[in-house]
Amino acid sequence: MLRWLLSRAAGDPRLAELAATSPLVRPLVDRFVAGDTLEDGLRAATELAAVGATLTLDHVGEYVTDEQDADAAAGAYRDLLARSAEEQLPAGISVKPTQLGLLLDRPGCKARVADLAARAAEADAHVTLDMEDHTVTEATVRLVEQAHADGATNVGCALQSALHRTPEDVRRLTRLGAGIRLCKGAYAEPAHVAWQRRVEVDRAYLEAARYLLREATYPRFATHDHRLVAAIKREAAVLGRARDSYEFQMLYGVRDDLQRTLVGDGYRLCVYVPYGTEWFPYVVRRLAERPANLAFFLRALTSG
Ligand code: FAD
Numbered sequence: 001m002l003r004w005l006l007s008r009a010a011g012d013p014r015l016a017e018l019a020a021t022s023p024l025v026r027p028l029v030d031r032f033v034a035g036d037t038l039e040d041g042l043r044a045a046t047e048l049a050a051v052g053a054t055l056t057l058d059h060v061g062e063y064v065t066d067e068q069d070a071d072a073a074a075g076a077y078r079d080l081l082a083r084s085a086e087e088q089l090p091a092g093i094s095v096k097p098t099q100l101g102l103l104l105d106r107p108g109c110k111a112r113v114a115d116l117a118a119r120a121a122e123a124d125a126h127v128t129l130d131m132e133d134h135t136v137t138e139a140t141v142r143l144v145e146q147a148h149a150d151g152a153t154n155v156g157c158a159l160q161s162a163l164h165r166t167p168e169d170v171r172r173l174t175r176l177g178a179g180i181r182l183c184k185g186a187y188a189e190p191a192h193v194a195w196q197r198r199v200e201v202d203r204a205y206l207e208a209a210r211y212l213l214r215e216a217t218y219p220r221f222a223t224h225d226h227r228l229v230a231a232i233k234r235e236a237a238v239l240g241r242a243r244d245s246y247e248f249q250m251l252y253g254v255r256d257d258l259q260r261t262l263v264g265d266g267y268r269l270c271v272y273v274p275y276g277t278e279w280f281p282y283v284v285r286r287l288a289e290r291p292a293n294l295a296f297f298l299r300a301l302t303s304g
Contacts, residue, residue, distance in 0.1 A: 003188035006288040007133075011063070016280035028297050031253045032286045033060065034275040038080055041275030044252060045089050052263040053271045055091040056128055056249070057084065060276040062096045063132075067108065070101030074112040076276070078119060085123040092126035094272060097140050106139065113143055117152035126179055128220075129157040133187045134194065141169055144178050153177065158222065160185030161205035162194045170208050174216050181249060182208055183222040186285045206231055213239055213246065220270065222249035226258060233267070243267055251286070 009015050019025045034044035038059075045055045059076045061069075077093055084091045093116065100112040113129070120127045129140050140157055147155035156179025159166050163185060173180050184201050185194065195201045205223070209232050212219035221232050229248060236246060247268035250259050262269045274282055287294040 003288050006284050006294075007188040010281035010284040019280055019283075020277075024299075025297065028293065029279055029283055032251070032274070032283055033279045034252060034273050036275070036277050038076070038083060038275065041080070041273055042083055042087060042089070044273050044275070045084070045091055046087065048252075048271045048273070049089055049091075051260070053259065053269045054247070055089060056094045056126070056270055056272050057091055058094040058130070058272060058274040058276075058282075060274045060282050061099045061278040062281060063098045063103065064101060065104075067101060067104060070099070070104060070108065070112065073099045074116065077116050081116070081119045081123060081125065084125070092128065092270075093120060094128045094130050096130045096132055097136060097143060098132055102136060102139055102143075110143060110146055113147055113155065114150060114152060117147055117155045121152070121154050125154065127152075127155045128179065128181055129155065131158040131160055131183070131185075134163060134189050137163065137165065137169070141173065144173060145176060148176050148178060154179075156180055156220075158183050159208070160187075160194075161208055162187075162189060162201045164193060164195070166204065166208060167211070170211055174212065177217065179218060179220060180212060180216060181220040181222050182212060184225075186289065188288075202228065210235055213241060217245075219246045220249050221246065222272070224250055224255040224258060226255075229258065229262070254286075 034041045041057050045057060048055060057080055059080060061073050064070050064073065077095060080093060097109060100109045102109045117127050129143060131137065131140055144155055144157045158181040159169050161182065161184050170180060182205065184205055195204060205228060209221060213235050223229065243266055247270050248262055249270045249272060252271055252273045259269055259271065287297050
């Protein structure tokens with residue numbers, strides 16, 4: 001219920017404006033978002049690279065409602081790729097298909113993905129399509145398939161263990177050789193498409209992770225759940241997988257302690273670094289993941 005309410009709040013422009021103008025909300029935003037500008041994102045990325053992490057950068061934004069905004073988002077990612085290459089950062093990009101116009105014009109969105117993939121390939125960088133709500137899952141998986149059909153093998157996507165369809169998507173994209181980021185899923189989804197209980201989502205995660213460890217070339221495990229992290233390490237060791245043949249991924253500002261431990265122990269860690277001004281829905285999803293964050297946010301919003 002809380003997740004559902006928050007998912008409604010995430011799309012409310014009035015709340016976004018209220019949050020943007022409340023100075024008291026800023027400390028919470030700063031925890032999860034590197035800053036408003038590309039330079040802020042690059043600064044955070046440089047610091048993380050210095051301690052041994054790789055990066056995937058997200059110029060925040062989603063569900064754009066006109067072509068101009070989709071073009072502007074693609075332009076922001078072009079600038080990001082150029083600057084990241086200049087700085088020689090070990091960084092890829094994470095981009096939301098609806099930010100590139102998926103809901104407006106699919107061929108246009110596909111062309112933007114192709115352009116970004118080609119530019120990323122020049123810097124040997126990976127492009128991950130973030131997975132959004134279940135109504136765009138099939139379209140997102142198809143974008144990855146189309147990119148591969150056109151030779152852009154550096155394009156992959158996130159898959160959410162919460163969704164019933166995910167085991168099939170995991171097999172489908174593994175057969176293709178596409179990079180998969182396995183996550184639990186940050187969207188409030190209905191029972192006819194998604195597991196509702198944490199224990200079911202976690203069980204599905206572990207099953208998909210086991211499949212990926214057996215079958216995929218380079219799986220990416222996006223979770224801060226220390227039990228899953230431990231299970232994946234154990235399973236990988238049993239299968240004799242080298243530590244550089246898979247990676248963990250975590251979000252900027254979440255479980256920094258676990259991030260440091262993984263790097264210190266010689267595991268690969270990729271940190272997801274969001275930046276930009278359209279941070280409201282991203283931050284609301286982070287709040288939904290942890291009610292303790294939410295209480296702080298609501299206090300700040302109502303007294304701001
Ligand atoms: P949980 O059981 O939720 O959390 C485990 C522990 O991590 C918690 O006990 C807490 O200590 C800590 N923690 C987790 N979240 C927070 C938080 N917000 N604030 C503070 N502490 C926290 N979801 C999508 O739907 N699509 C995507 O494309 C996508 N990409 C992602 C990329 C990366 C790199 C990561 C790490 C996550 C991504 N997610 C995405 C979000 C993901 O689906 C989960 O919602 C999120 O990671 C929380 O699940 P968890 O696996 O960390 O486990």
